[in-house]
Amino acid sequence: MLKVGKRLLQLHHGKVQLHHGKVQRHYGQFYINNLEFIFKRSLKECSKILATRFSIGQHSALRKSLKSHQPIRSFLTAVSATGFNDYELGRKHFELEIPEYFNFVEVLDEWAQKEKNGERKTRNPALWWINDEGKELKWTFQDIQSKAKRFANILEQVCRVNKGEVVMLILPRVPEWWLVNVACLRTGTVLCPGTTLLRAKDIKQRLQDAKATCIITDESVAPFVDQVADECPELRSKLLVSQVGQTRIGWLDYRGLNEEASEDHKCVSCKSSDPTCIFFTSGTTGLPKMVEQTQSYGLAHVITGRYWLDLTSIDIHWNTSDTGWAKSAWSSFYAPWIQGSCIFVHHTPKFDPCKTLKILDKYPVSTFCAAPTIFRMLIQEDLQPYNLDSLRHVLSAGEPLNPEVIEEWRKRVGHVIREGYGQSETVLLCGSFRCLPLKPGSMGKPAPGYDLCIVDGEGNELGPGHEGDIGIRVKPNRPVGLFTGYINDPERTAAVFKGDFYLTGDRAMKDEEGFFWFLARGDDVITSAGYRIGPFEVESALIEHPAVAESAAVSSPDKIRGEVVKAYVVLASNYEVKDEENLKEELKKHVQNITAPYKYPRKIEFVKSLPKTVSGKIRRIDLRNNEWAK
Incomplete structure (x- = not known):
């Protein structure tokens, strides 16, 4: 039975029926070694033995899963395919040596050589690409x-x-x-x-x-x-x-x-x-x-790929990010390929939840990463007709994900969604890693290689329960993967370094167990459906319209996108308005034509004046608070 089981687990679509549950193909020798217990011993014995190999927070779920004869896949999702099963031990022993000379091509060449020698141990391609017309490509x-x-x-x-x-x-x-x-x-x-x-x-x-x-x-x-x-x-x-x-x-x-x-x-x-x-x-x-x-940035994404995405060379990873953003460098290039994984790509002009579910049903995607907006849209669909059993690890990044969405996905799909936090300036900084108990709404704990703290505006570290800025310790050792600075902008570069820390610009707090909880952005940047939008860009486009004397763009809550751009507009005194609703639509189209369409204000409100500081700066925070208090 054991030999048959191991052989089936190694097959592309192999399944083993066991106690009314099912075990799909699993990922990495670590899984197979642990599964030997299942084939050799009774459920009672398995519960005792496996409990010694999992973190304390997973024991109860593990025993419950075995006892109820639920699909074994349900508790295996708590195991790391890369072996990151002890958070403190993993952080303690993390080392990343950066050579004087390095080019990420060396990593790709090494995987090409392993592929040639038969050492990659999978028939998955490095890149698996499909489009809406049915064309498919494997490289x-x-x-x-x-x-x-x-x-x-x-x-x-x-x-x-x-x-x-x-x-x-x-x-x-x-x-x-x-x-x-x-x-x-x-x-x-x-x-x-x-x-x-x-x-x-x-x-x-x-x-x-x-x-x-x-x-x-x-x-x-x-x-x-x-x-x-x-x-x-x-x-x-x-x-x-x-x-x-x-x-x-x-x-x-x-x-x-x-x-x-x-x-x-x-x-x-x-x-x-x-x-x-x-x-x-x-x-x-x-x-x-x-x-x-x-160049060391690519090497630093081993933090993203091994510890958060939990990728191995036999994984098929689908990240839905737009190619214009750093998240694509994260999860559609460096992180999967440093692990030798297959990158799955669906080329489509516009996201469609039904189309996405059909693809997850048809193709053996094992890890899936998407923005919170996508998950909010997916759970609006009837998931019953789709077989999502090939998924073993599901992730979200870009903005905080509602705990309600995480729970709904877990109930209907059987997986928890693991969140990650980082910036264009960094690799992964914080995550709800597989070895950690899930706390819906939390950002998780700091990634290996990064000392993340909550600090005040001067870079002084704050204790648990205190709100402050998220800071990365850069002294005495600057972590690998942190940006060198903002090009041609020494003032803005200097402004984000305080004391021993780089300040991310986001506000959070840390609880007694070391979990981080996102509170708000420290600036006025709007994150809508995964896109980061600066208010200045929206306001600059609006001011080019003759009807606009002044404007302020802020975030406004939205059930699907999380938040959208809302513009408060002061009309020019000499501009005659015949129909306010028509003018609002005209301004929206104007912004879409002037700048990237995703930046346009989906909501517009005409006001007589904008709140300002004594020095004349617009107090967007007042307008934003007003929106979120509604």
């Missing part, structure tokens, strides 16, 4: 290695991009997005991703600020680039990655160049401290800040 690590070499040669030889220069990438979830990421690593160029929702004004600002010498995008964004390219003196080349075979005057054609490109390419040597990517992150009082990360 191995070896495929990615050869294809990225072609792209690297295009960057160096045709686009004339040199090491250290910035390449702006604006592509949807197409396979080439991953190739560009690897090609930039190979060439030592600095990747600067952007969402396809950006418009001409946004693109101009990013190209100019980042001093990008090359931009790579598709036919949907290229017209916006052409509107502003002449105002971006550093821009030397524009590469079009068309999904329908289009070409465009003034643009290099990737499809044609790829056919002629060589697969012979030597990866550049990089220091761990060399810049590797720039993320634009929204701010409160100005335009988005440029966050710089170095």
